[in-house]
Amino acid sequence: MADEQKAKLRLEIAHVLFMDIVGYSKLLTDEQSEALQELNQIVRKTEAAREADAVGELIILPTGDGMALVFTGSVEEPVECALEISHALRAQPSLPVRIGIHSGPVHHVKDANERENIAGVGINIAQRVMDCGDAGHILVSKRVADDLAQKRRWQPYLHELGDVEVKHGVVVSLVNLYAETIGNPAPPARIGKAPVRPNKAVKHRGLSPLARAIFILAGLLIALVIVSVIFAPAIMRSLGKGHAASPPQVPTMPSPSSLADTIKSAVTKKITDELKDDLSGKKKTEPASSDATKHITSLAVLPFKNYSGEPNQEYFADGITDVLTTELSGINAVTVKSHQSALKFKNSTKSMPEIGQELNADAIVEGSVLHDGNQVTVNVQLIEAKTDRHLWAKKFERDVRDIFKMRNEVVEDIAREIQVAVSPEQSSRLSNARMVNPAALQEYLLGRQSWNRLTEKGLTDALEHFNRSKEIDPNFALAWVGVADYYVQAADTIVSPIDAFAKARAAAQRALELDDSLAEAHFALASVKWSDYEWRDAELGMQRALKLNPNYAVAHWGHGWLLVFVGRLDQALKELQRAVELDPLSPIRTLDVNVPYVLKGDYNSAEAQCRKALELDPSLYLPHFALGWINIKRGNYAKAIEEYRIAQTIETQPIIAGFLGYAFARNGQKDKAMETIAELNQLAAHRFVTPYCQALIYLGLGENSQAIDWLEKTYDERSPWVDWLKVESLFDPLRSNARFQALYQKMNFPP
Incomplete structure (x- = not known):
C-alpha cells in the first residue's frame, strides 16, 4: 500500500457533532430545501465553527436531512457549537433540530467521486447518540461528558440518562446537556422505549458483522434507487435552474443507477460546497453585476x-x-x-x-x-x-x-x-x-490600539509605540505619521503647543519625504501650519489630504474647524456635518456641529447637537462644556455655571475652569472668579494651562487691559484657543482697543 494511502487510513480521534432536522421526511421538497438552508445559515454563523475552520480543524459532512461537523481540536468545540446552534434555534421554533456529540476514532477515505470524506466509529456513534434524542435535545456520549466534567463550567449542564441499546444491538451511554435556555430538559421519548442497560459488556447475537454490513448496504442501495425514481424529476429541475438559458440538448434517459449517482453527487456537492465555502471565506456568490x-x-x-x-x-x-x-x-x-x-x-x-x-x-x-x-x-x-x-x-x-x-x-x-x-x-x-518590517509594523499597530482608547494615557502609550516603530525602521512612514498625530492631539492639553507643534512638523515632514501619498501626513502638517496662522497653506494641505482620502472623517472635521475660525460658517457647517456622516457614532463629531449654529445665533439647533452627543456618550464632559457656552451666549449665567460644574465632575481640564470663572464674573460672583484665577495660577506650576483661561475671566470681570495681557500670552504660547479672536463675540468689548487690533493683525486672518 502506498504511503499516501496509509496516511489516509491512519486513525485519529475526532469530536463529532451530528444533527438532523426532526420530521424532515414529512416536509414538501421546497420545505426541505428551505429548512436545510436555514440550518446551514445558523451553523455558518457560529463562532465555534468559524474558528475551527479557520485553523483547518473542521470538516463538514452533509447527511441529507442534516450534517455532521467533525472537529479535530478540543472536545469543547462541538459543545460550544451546539450551544450556539441551540440558542439561535430558540428564535426559529419552526426548525426542530436534535444534536448528538461523541469523541472517537475516524479516518479519511475517498467516496465514489474521489472526494475526501471521513468515516469511522466516531461518526457512527455520534449518529446513534443523536438518534436517541427529540427536537431540541443536545445528547452527548458518556465519554464526552466525562471529559467535559473535568471543567467546572460544564458540570451544571450534564444530566445522565443511562445506557441505551440502539441499532444493531449497540449500547450507548447517554448524557443530556441542557441549561435554562439551552437544550431540552425533558427525557427523550426513546429512553422509555429502548432497553436501558447497566454499563457493562453486551454480547451481540444474530448475523455476523460482515453479513449485517452486506445486508445494510444492499438495503441502502435499493432505497436510493427508489428515492431516485420518485424524486428525480423534482431534483433535476431544481439543480437545472441555473442552466435554464443553455441551448437545448438532446435528452437521454439515464438508468436508475446512474440517475441515483447523479442525484447523490449533485446534492451532496451542492450542500458541502455551500456550507464549507461560507465557513472558509471562499464562498462564490452571485456575480458582482447584480x-x-x-x-x-x-x-x-x-x-x-x-x-x-x-x-x-x-x-x-x-x-x-x-x-x-x-x-x-x-x-x-x-x-x-x-x-x-x-x-x-x-x-x-x-x-x-x-x-x-x-x-x-x-x-x-x-x-x-x-x-x-x-x-x-x-x-x-x-x-x-x-x-x-x-x-x-x-x-x-x-x-x-x-x-x-x-x-x-x-x-x-x-x-x-x-x-x-x-x-x-x-x-x-x-x-x-x-x-514592511514585521517588528516595526507590530509597534505601529500597538500604537494605534492605544490611540483608539482616546484617553490621555492611551495617547502617551501610543507615542511610545510609534517611537519604537520608527527606531526599528526609520523609513516606515506610518510610524512618523503616528508621532505627528500624537503631538497635534497633545498640543495645549498634555504638551506645550510650541514644543508640540515643532515636533509634529518635523515628524509630518519626514513622513511625507518617505511617502507623499499619505493623507494623514498631509493633514498633520496642515494642522501645524494652522498653528502658525498660515491659513491658506493649512487649507490647501487639508484639501490635499481630502483628495487623497475623500472619506477621511478627521480631515473633514479639522477643515470644518479651520473654516469656523476664518468666519466661513456655512461651509464649516457642511464640512462638520460631512464628518458626522462618515463617523456617525462619534460623540465628538456630533457635538462639534453645534459650533457654527452658536456663532450664527441658532442656539436651539446647537443645543440639540449637544443632546445627541450625550445620547451617544453620557459620560462625556464636552457636551456639558458646550451647553455652558450656549447658556453664556443666551445670558443665562446661572445655568452655564451648572453645566460647567457637571463637566468638572467628569473631567478636570483647566479650560473648564476658565469658562466657569467667566460665568462667575458675569453672574456677579467676582470673589469666586478671582478664586478661580488663583487656582489656575497654582495649577500652571505643575502642568500646562493655556493663558486663555485667565484672559476669559479678566474679560468677564471687565478688566480689559489684563484680558489682553493674557491673550498676548496665549498667542505667544501658540495655544489654539487664540484662534477664536475673529469669530467669538465675547471679545467684542476689546475690538476697538489698539493692542487687541495689533494682536488680531498678527493672526493673519483672511478678510
Whole structure:
C-alpha cells in the first residue's frame, strides 16, 4: 500500500457533532430545501465553527436531512457549537433540530467521486447518540461528558440518562446537556422505549458483522434507487435552474443507477460546497453585476475577528481593519464609514440590518485574521446590510512583510465587486505597496490600539509605540505619521503647543519625504501650519489630504474647524456635518456641529447637537462644556455655571475652569472668579494651562487691559484657543482697543 494511502487510513480521534432536522421526511421538497438552508445559515454563523475552520480543524459532512461537523481540536468545540446552534434555534421554533456529540476514532477515505470524506466509529456513534434524542435535545456520549466534567463550567449542564441499546444491538451511554435556555430538559421519548442497560459488556447475537454490513448496504442501495425514481424529476429541475438559458440538448434517459449517482453527487456537492465555502471565506456568490452590488454607495468595515487563538493578537486584527478602512476611504465614489464608529460593533451581537441602519451603510465588510508567525491569512466578506445577504467573499494569504500589498488587493477586489472606479492616483498607490518590517509594523499597530482608547494615557502609550516603530525602521512612514498625530492631539492639553507643534512638523515632514501619498501626513502638517496662522497653506494641505482620502472623517472635521475660525460658517457647517456622516457614532463629531449654529445665533439647533452627543456618550464632559457656552451666549449665567460644574465632575481640564470663572464674573460672583484665577495660577506650576483661561475671566470681570495681557500670552504660547479672536463675540468689548487690533493683525486672518 502506498504511503499516501496509509496516511489516509491512519486513525485519529475526532469530536463529532451530528444533527438532523426532526420530521424532515414529512416536509414538501421546497420545505426541505428551505429548512436545510436555514440550518446551514445558523451553523455558518457560529463562532465555534468559524474558528475551527479557520485553523483547518473542521470538516463538514452533509447527511441529507442534516450534517455532521467533525472537529479535530478540543472536545469543547462541538459543545460550544451546539450551544450556539441551540440558542439561535430558540428564535426559529419552526426548525426542530436534535444534536448528538461523541469523541472517537475516524479516518479519511475517498467516496465514489474521489472526494475526501471521513468515516469511522466516531461518526457512527455520534449518529446513534443523536438518534436517541427529540427536537431540541443536545445528547452527548458518556465519554464526552466525562471529559467535559473535568471543567467546572460544564458540570451544571450534564444530566445522565443511562445506557441505551440502539441499532444493531449497540449500547450507548447517554448524557443530556441542557441549561435554562439551552437544550431540552425533558427525557427523550426513546429512553422509555429502548432497553436501558447497566454499563457493562453486551454480547451481540444474530448475523455476523460482515453479513449485517452486506445486508445494510444492499438495503441502502435499493432505497436510493427508489428515492431516485420518485424524486428525480423534482431534483433535476431544481439543480437545472441555473442552466435554464443553455441551448437545448438532446435528452437521454439515464438508468436508475446512474440517475441515483447523479442525484447523490449533485446534492451532496451542492450542500458541502455551500456550507464549507461560507465557513472558509471562499464562498462564490452571485456575480458582482447584480443589482445588489451596483446600488452600494456606502460601506462600513467591522472589526475583523482574531482567529490566531491568542488574545494578545487582538491589536493585529484591529490594525488590519484600520489600515483596510483607511485605504478603502480613498475611493471617492463610495462613502466609507470611519473606523472609530465601526469599532463600536466589536463583539456586537446586533444583526447586520441593525448595524447597517445605525451606521447608515448599504453594505458591510467583515472578516477574520489569522496571524501565525510571519504568515497572515485574511478572510473577507461583503454583505448587503439590509438583507444580510453575502455578496462576495475571498481568502487572502501573504507574508506579514507584504501586508500592505495584501490590503491593496482586498481594496481592488471590493472596488471591482461594487463596480466603482479608483482614481489614477490611488490606482498607482495600490500597485506600489511597500514591504514592511514585521517588528516595526507590530509597534505601529500597538500604537494605534492605544490611540483608539482616546484617553490621555492611551495617547502617551501610543507615542511610545510609534517611537519604537520608527527606531526599528526609520523609513516606515506610518510610524512618523503616528508621532505627528500624537503631538497635534497633545498640543495645549498634555504638551506645550510650541514644543508640540515643532515636533509634529518635523515628524509630518519626514513622513511625507518617505511617502507623499499619505493623507494623514498631509493633514498633520496642515494642522501645524494652522498653528502658525498660515491659513491658506493649512487649507490647501487639508484639501490635499481630502483628495487623497475623500472619506477621511478627521480631515473633514479639522477643515470644518479651520473654516469656523476664518468666519466661513456655512461651509464649516457642511464640512462638520460631512464628518458626522462618515463617523456617525462619534460623540465628538456630533457635538462639534453645534459650533457654527452658536456663532450664527441658532442656539436651539446647537443645543440639540449637544443632546445627541450625550445620547451617544453620557459620560462625556464636552457636551456639558458646550451647553455652558450656549447658556453664556443666551445670558443665562446661572445655568452655564451648572453645566460647567457637571463637566468638572467628569473631567478636570483647566479650560473648564476658565469658562466657569467667566460665568462667575458675569453672574456677579467676582470673589469666586478671582478664586478661580488663583487656582489656575497654582495649577500652571505643575502642568500646562493655556493663558486663555485667565484672559476669559479678566474679560468677564471687565478688566480689559489684563484680558489682553493674557491673550498676548496665549498667542505667544501658540495655544489654539487664540484662534477664536475673529469669530467669538465675547471679545467684542476689546475690538476697538489698539493692542487687541495689533494682536488680531498678527493672526493673519483672511478678510
